[in-house]
Amino acid sequence: MTILLLTKSLSFEQEFIRNLNDLGHEVLCSKKFLTDLQTKDYFGMDLNYFDTLILSETISDQEVSKILPFFLNFKCAIYRKTINPSPAETINTWKKMGITGFISQNTHFDELREELIACNEKKTVLKWGPPNNEETTLEIMLRNFSRQELQVFRIxxxxxxxxxxxxSLSQQLWGEAPTKSKESRLSGIIRSIKKKLAEYGFDESCLETSWGRGYRLEKMKLKVPGDFKVVES
Known part of the structure; x- marks a missing residue:
């Protein structure tokens, strides 16, 4: 598993990184990416490369609240690392905001291993067999959308x-008028949806972009050859 750990102190994370490495995970620990996102509203890494994002306890709750919406554009699991286990009410609040789960400094090695294994999402492949109908394929595809991809698709x-x-999309997603940064994020969400439509056998042209008018979703049709079906592995 590939993990991105964002922190304010690289030295503080060394023991935790060793534990992750011992479990066989590839870890990139970065302070710069966090600083760029906070100060420039810019993130210099394709987050789709990572399976899991971990936000260190060196980042305050207020800071996490501000940067969290950016990461909801992507499919990776998002974990909040804490010093001590969090109360159930706090966990539920953060989960509603998009946090996948919590890891504390006191998390036992075995628990850490099982938690990260559990967060691995199923992959979707094409196999020989009776073809799926559009409804079944759509259901499988939507389970593999990021939170904001799903939100835009439903709208x-x-x-x-x-x-x-x-x-309108910016207001519904973020509660404010679009800025250049948010327009860029929105374009990225649309590109990702179109890419997944194609990957799952739909004609991606059903998602139309019109300059000055916005986006619309036409009737979706499968174009996967009839001998194939989309399944989860």
């Missing part, structure tokens, strides 16, 4: 083939 679905402007 477009509910628009009943009408165009949804960037302004």
């Amino acid at each position: 477009l679905q509910e628009s009943q083939r009408n165009y949804i402007s960037r302004e």
Whole structure:
């Protein structure tokens, strides 16, 4: 598993990184990426490369709240690392905001191993066999969307083939008018959805972009050859 650990102190994380390495995980620990995101609203890494993101306890709750929406664009599991185990109410609040789970400094080696194994998401492949119908394939695809990909997809679905402007999507996603940064994020979400449509055998042209009008979702049709089916492995 590939893990990105964001922290304010590289030296503070050394023992934790050793534990992750001992479990066979590849870990990139970075302070710079965190600083860039906080000060420049820029993140110099393709987060899709990583299976898991861990936010260190050296980052305050307030700071995590501010940067968390950016990471919801991606599919990776997001863990909050803490010094001590968090109360159930706190855990539930963070999970509603998009945190996958919690890891504390006191998490036992065995528990850490099992938690990270459990967060591995299923992959989807094409295999020979009776073809799926569109409804089944769509259900499998949506289970592999990131939170914000799913949110955008549902908004477009509910628009009943009408165009949804960037302004409207930005308001519904982030509660404010689009900035250059948010327009860039939105474009990235749309590109990712189109890519997944193609990967799962749909005609990606059903997701249309119109300059000055926004986006709309037309009727989805499978174009995967009839001898193939989409399954989870």
